[in-house]
Amino acid sequence: MSDTIFSSFPTIRFEGPGSDNPLAYRHYDPDRVVLGKPLKDHLRLAVCYWHSLVMNGSDPFGAPTIDRPWMHGEPMAAARAKADAAFDLFRVLGVPFYTFHDRDVAPEGAGLSETLANTREMGEYLGRKQAETGTRLLWGTANLFSHPRFMAGAASNPDPEVFAWSAATVKTALDVTHALGGANYVLWGGREGYETLLNTDLKREIDQMGRFLSLVVDYKHKIGFQGPILIEPKPREPTKHQYDFDAATVYGFLKHFGLERDVKLNLEENHAILAGHTFEHEIAVANAFGIFGSLDINRGDPLLGWDTDQFPNDAPQLALAFYQVLKGGGLTTGGLNFDAKIRRQSIEPDDLVHAHIGGIDTCARSFLTAAAMIEDGRLAxxxxxxxxxxxxxxxxxxxxxxxxxxxxxxxxxxxxxxxxxxxxxxxxxxxxx
Incomplete structure (x- = not known):
């Protein structure tokens, strides 16, 4: 592996609660057996390519503040350099999984064919990195929200050309995820919703979403992809009203189109709060309907009404969420994806490392608390x-x-x-x- 900005960091090890080493885990002992299996197999931790390697610190009111070497130069060379840094970061943190959007790992090309070719080429590169390191893919997904072509949605777009472009994009992203041994595939409807009903045919858009998801499920079976398709509910921001508002709404959508046996949910704490729920509520609802899949682990700021995607640090709150996870049988193909970004003032590589150490330790401590509640049995x-x-x-x-x-x-x-x-x-x- 070539030198990266993370090359000087040691692999983080467990040193116990008494350690003063800032580059050590105090609660995450991956090999500790809890409820019959190692902690690493319960948590199935994943680093999020999007927030960790792509985000540059910009916000609606300010220019980028985070500059990384792979953010410059010829696009495909930069993508390979980013992958080298990513797998070095995975090595530092000692986590078993990672996640990505197609545009995180491969640049947009001059047209659709070149863009898809870039995705396939980088998929092969990621495959070699996985073989070298043993790091696995928790899930892949397609970015159907950043480019202006998706400003009115992807599957729900009023223009059938956008629907077709999105179909080709998802097919390739699913192909790459399958080739890399991904455990799941996520569909995040970042802009599947509306700003005003004055220019929206709501029934047509929901029907288009149902058709799109049905096509994806059919293709999944055709290629033999064994993992579930996951939908990630989100109520608002960036779109005023999104069709995948919360777990109950998505279940109604799946039931309407007969997809509730093929599709599960990737739930996020920050999205649950924006929907007016708690994280544990959304997990309990998904378990009740048999559609629980995986978790994005982050937190929101209670003083800010938008998706701040901060690293988790509230152990009592997460313990209640993990209690619901364990009541439902735990994580199977899913995992804990750190869909969280460092703050725009945290510009150094070690800020990203410290953020993950704290988040992983918080998850471990919370999970151990939830496991103790399960073993105690008095709540049940x-x-x-x-x-x-x-x-x-x-x-x-x-x-x-x-x-x-x-x-x-x-x-x-x-x-x-x-x-x-x-x-x-x-x-x-x-x-x-």
Whole structure:
């Protein structure tokens, strides 16, 4: 591997909670066995190519502040240099997975054919890097939101030429993901929505999205891609109203088009907050409908109403999310993707390393807390006791019709007594962990 800006960093190791080494993990011990398997297999950590290697610190009010060597020069040479740096960063952090958009790893060409050729060429380069290092691909996806052609969406665009361009783009990105052994493929509808209904045929756009997703699922089966297709819900920003608002909305969409068995969800904490939910709520909803897939791990700023994508540092909040993950059976093909970016004042390479160390340790500490709650069993026991009446075969609502249930209730003439939900006691119990 050629020298990169990360070459001087050692591979980060676990040193325990007492360590004062800023380049060490205090809680992430990858080989520690928890609930029957190593922590690294539970968390399935992934570095996000987009935020870690592409973001330059610009925002709507300011120019770029982060300058990296691969942000200059001939585009394909720069893409290879970026890949070298990426896999060196993966080596430093010691994580097993990474994720990418097609435009993160390969530049836009002069036209569609050249663009797709660039993606395929860089896919081959990434394959060689994976073989050299053992790092695996958690998921790939296509960027169908940055270029001006996508300003009115991709699958939902009123122009069929954009739909066709998007189809070709996703086909190639899925081909590359399949060739690289990706565990999943993500469709993020960054601009699938509308700014005003004055110029929008909402039903036509949703039907187009359903057709597009159905075509992708059909192609996945045709090429033998074994991983799930993932949709990432997001309520707003950049689009005023996005069709994939939250987990429940996406489930309704999937059910309408008969895709609920082929498509799962990639959920993000920051998006859950923007939708007016908690992270654990979205995970619980996805588990309830059988569509939980993977997680993007970041946080938002409670004082800012937009997608700030900061690295996670709230261990109690994440512990509740991981508790829901474990209740649903844990991560299978999914993982924890650090879809998080350093702040625009954090311009040095070591800022990116420290951000990941803190995020990984926060996830590990939170997961260990959630695992302890699962092993303890008292939370689950309280829930089971609260609903125990429904487990009796002769419960009060056991009739086959509304008339039967009503008649039985009237015959019993029993007035139900309110029972405490014990919320405060359970909150205290969680805090003890």
């Amino acid at each position: 026991a309280h829930v089971a006791d609260r609903y125990a009446g429904w487990d009796r075969p002769d419960h009060a609502a056991a009739g086959h019709s509304l008339e039967e249930i009503a008649a039985a209730a009237e015959a019993r003439a029993i007035a139900p007594k309110p029972r405490s939900g014990r919320q405060e006691m359970l909150e205290n119990l969680v805090n003890r962990f």
